Amino acid sequence: MAPKDTSLALGMVSLMLHFSWTWVGLLITEGQKGRQFLSDVRAEMDRNRICVAFVKTVEVTLSAYFGKFQHDFQAREPSPANVVIVYYDSESLSDVNFNIGGYLVTWRVWVTNSQWHADVTGRNFVLDSFHGTLIFSNHHEEISGFKNFIQTANPSKYPENNFLSLYWFKNFHCSFSDSGCSLRNCPPNASLAWLPVSRFDTAMSDASYNVYNAVYAVAHALQEMLLQQVQTQSMKTGEGIVFAMWQLHPFLKSVHFIGTTGDQVHLDDERKLEAEYDIFNIWNFPEGLRLRVKVGEFSPHALHGQKLSLSDHLIEWATEVTETPHSVCSESCDPGFRKTPQEGKAACCFHCTPCSENEIANFTDAEQCVKCPDHQYANIKRNNCIQKSITFMAYEDxxxxxxxxxxxxxxxxxxxxxxxxxxxxxxxxxxxxxxxxxxxxxxxxxxxxxxxxxxxxxxxxxxxxxxxxxxxxxxxxxxxxxxxxxxxxxxxxxxxxxxxxxxxxxxxxxxxxxxxxxxxxxxxxxxxxxxxxxxxxxxxxxxxxxxxxxxxxxxxxxxxxxxxxxxxxxxxxxxxxxxxxxxxxxxxxxxxxxxxxxxxxxxxxxxxxxxxxxxxxxxxxxxxxxxxxxxxxxxxx
The missing domain is CATH 1.20.1070.10 (Rhodopsin 7-helix transmembrane proteins)
Known part of the structure; x- marks a missing residue:
């Protein structure tokens, strides 16, 4: 049910271009999806002349990775990548998150997908590595009745749900009865909505939304199968319909319906192309606030130049960063200078060389200087051509x-x-x-x-x-x-x-x-x-x-x-x-x-x-x- 991340790389690179970040690190989890995303984002970065500072592949088991992690993210390089794109598609996220946060990498800006939940529950650091994280989340409308469901769900309403009882016991300081089957001494009218965001986020996540659509897809497939059996099968009075689970597959494969949010759901396509994304900013100061603030959107269907819409003033950057972060390998060359590549380094790493005599560069980061026409000459700053004056051997000289x-x-x-x-x-x-x-x-x-x-x-x-x-x-x-x-x-x-x-x-x-x-x-x-x-x-x-x-x-x-x-x-x-x-x-x-x-x-x-x-x-x-x-x-x- 989850849409393919086909436009995620384009959205993240559009964000890099918006803030002029040209020196970006990549942190990717192992797996087929991670490799595919790495290929997509590198190709998109190359097209837009954004350089990869480093690529780190995170193993699913991190025991062999812990030793290197501190050096990579705690040490500041001569040309540090202050922006890191993180792509996760793994269940073992909390270990990685805890390791990054444990070293307090407070100057980094993390740009990630919605699968990264940054679970740092229980830690009380004054500074937090995840404050200011930018998250790309699949765009979906709010499901009607979901908030009311969250607010009213409790163990007494769903007594057969053992997980809900254990969660209540842990978070509301309840106690079990002597029989051990029911809760007692719980706060009256306790609700999941009371809990802080760091413990329970009442907003529907992408994964929950996908599960929601999956349940409806199965229900629609089951309905189609039952209708077909009713129409084709002669049933005896009082005899129930019996079927094997594999019989549901053909109907599930071709199911197509409009969900309660108005989105079309269909499983007959191999890929769901060009998904739209909401961009959220994590406000985690003070520690544990974990507030997700929507700061923008990315729509691949929009006109060129309008795909990304962002409210910069709403963004809270990483701890200790008061202005828009800067992430480049080499500072821009002013007008009058041209970029000279550094041997053996990425294209974003260069020296600024003054233009030669009678040559100018009238914009920032010029690749080549332009020679002035014969009737003009370069000014002292070599950023503009000036008209030459006529002269000759005059008697006045x-x-x-x-x-x-x-x-x-x-x-x-x-x-x-x-x-x-x-x-x-x-x-x-x-x-x-x-x-x-x-x-x-x-x-x-x-x-x-x-x-x-x-x-x-x-x-x-x-x-x-x-x-x-x-x-x-x-x-x-x-x-x-x-x-x-x-x-x-x-x-x-x-x-x-x-x-x-x-x-x-x-x-x-x-x-x-x-x-x-x-x-x-x-x-x-x-x-x-x-x-x-x-x-x-x-x-x-x-x-x-x-x-x-x-x-x-x-x-x-x-x-x-x-x-x-x-x-x-x-x-x-x-x-x-x-x-x-x-x-x-x-x-x-x-x-x-x-x-x-x-x-x-x-x-x-x-x-x-x-x-x-x-x-x-x-x-x-x-x-x-x-x-x-x-x-x-x-x-x-």
Whole structure:
């Protein structure tokens, strides 16, 4: 008659989820029902990500189990399971209950089925292990007349009931008559309703309700069998109906009726699925109160999210527990952290690891951190993504002001030197220095300094193109001018015999043609670059934290490095020629200075490439401007 516990596991796990208990112990009695419940509840816990802290199987005979029981439930583990699900389907319950209570495990919350009665009669502990127990009991309506029956039942009304007489003798201090067959000296009108709940619970238990339905099932089966026999059997007058007990079985197997409480009772189903449960809370303080208070219901037929209804304010928790108990293996990870499993432990045991840079976790117990989009960045707590601000190398920045100021200062200085050369253009030293080449060099250096200003300010398509092409061409003019000056010096001191062809070249100013030839080659390279994949405006969302940097993308890196490589080859050629002419006579000889100038240029050039590739953000732009200023400054020097 007892319904199968098919929805008990779901109801208990729903209770775990309601209170966020994710670290739960299991205490199961041996037997087929216990094994089935263990399988059901573990599967349900796994589906809802609730971990099993331990599983203890209680033997029917507990003599071998007593020694382990104290350690398991008295000691507090580093990550204690403060909630224990207890499933009983055994007659030897009082032994187990007494053992648990004997060790006063007052911090545990016991969640159990209705078969556990926690019989601790006669004990007078001030603290009780069973106070606050939550019991899942099969839902059934109250049977009409049952309370009146309990209140009026007594040995005089049922004299043939020896058990009732013994119970009266024990609880109401009666005495037996001399004949030993009847009670005397009993309190007048004594009733079972007088007894405390710890001695006699007047509420009908699940087992009693099942027995009640079983009796009615037998009665209905007997009636059906008698009716059939009356209809099919020809009986002699006065002859009673005689039958064997086995003949009742077919009728009992198919019996189906509506009980006095309105519940349908039928024995033709193998399982009674999805039983509904009432949830009771045991109030056992002071000791012996044993009050069962209904605090909720569980109905598997209800809509999802409404299966469990609970009145939290009615629940009395275990002794010494004033707030809703907490039962987890590891505390929840706050937003900004992710869960990292502990090796060899359950999924509920984990470490909280901060999210990596530019990743967030905006809810509790995140499994993984989420990377912020490119246009956003993670805040300090790493629980929210913030919009990045637009930035670039502006004139308002300290770095921009410094570079722009340096550029203008060097430009003015170069213009002053050019003015000095123009003012003294007719002096022997200016003439001997090759006046035309000096003017060309100083003008190109002035333009090179001004090219630095193209790198500062908000980039546009025009400035991105002019940054590279203007500097490349103008600086090519400057370096090729240095090469022409160096060759002129070499020719002036090496070619002294009149009438030689090399002398004619020197007199005609042929070395000066190096400038347009070299510049034309650089223009061709820049033209190919601009025609295939020119520079364009781009954004860099990764170099500077919290900022989207507007930059000029070089477009074709191959063309960019070809232009730079061509400049480097010109500088190397100038350095080589100047180095070969370093020992010429000192009078009007600037070969030594040119050698030193090209040596500095090549050193800066070699340093520029690795530094350029290892920097990010505005520093890249600053590095380019700084390199341009150094190149020009050392040539000016």
């Amino acid at each position: 300290l770095l921009g002001k410094t570079l722009a100021g340096t550029t203008l200062s060097l430009t003015v200085l170069t213009a002053a030197v050019l003015g000095l050369f123009v003012k003294h253009r007719d002096t022997p030293i200016v003439k001997a220095n090759n006046r035309a080449l000096s003017y060309t060099l100083l003008i190109s250096l002035t333009c090179c300094f001004l090219c630095s200003l193209l790198f500062i300010g908000r980039p546009s398509t025009a400035t991105c193109i002019l940054q590279q092409t203007s500097f490349a061409v103008v600086f090519t003019v400057a370096v090729s001018t240095v090469l022409a000056k160096t060759i002129t010096v070499v020719l002036a001191f090496k070619v002294t015999a009149p009438g030689r062809r090399m002398r004619q070249l020197l007199v005609s100013g042929a070395p000066n043609s190096i400038i347009p030839i070299c510049s034309l080659i650089q223009l061709t390279l820049c033209g190919v670059w601009m025609g295939t994949n020119p520079p364009y405006i781009d954004t860099d969302a990764h170099s500077e934290h919290g900022h989207i940097l507007i930059v000029c993308n070089k477009g074709s890196l191959t063309a960019f490095y070809c232009v730079l490589g061509y400049l480097g080859s010109l500088a190397l050629a100038s350095f080589t020629v100047a180095f070969l002419a370093r020992n010429l006579p000192n009078t009007f000889n600037e070969a030594k200075f040119l050698t030193f100038s090209m040596l500095v240029f090549c050193s800066v050039w070699v340093t520029f490439l690795p530094v350029y590739h290892s920097t990010k953000g505005k520093v890249v732009v600053a590095m380019e401007v700084f390199s341009i200023l150094v190149f020009n400054a050392e040539l000016l020097g």
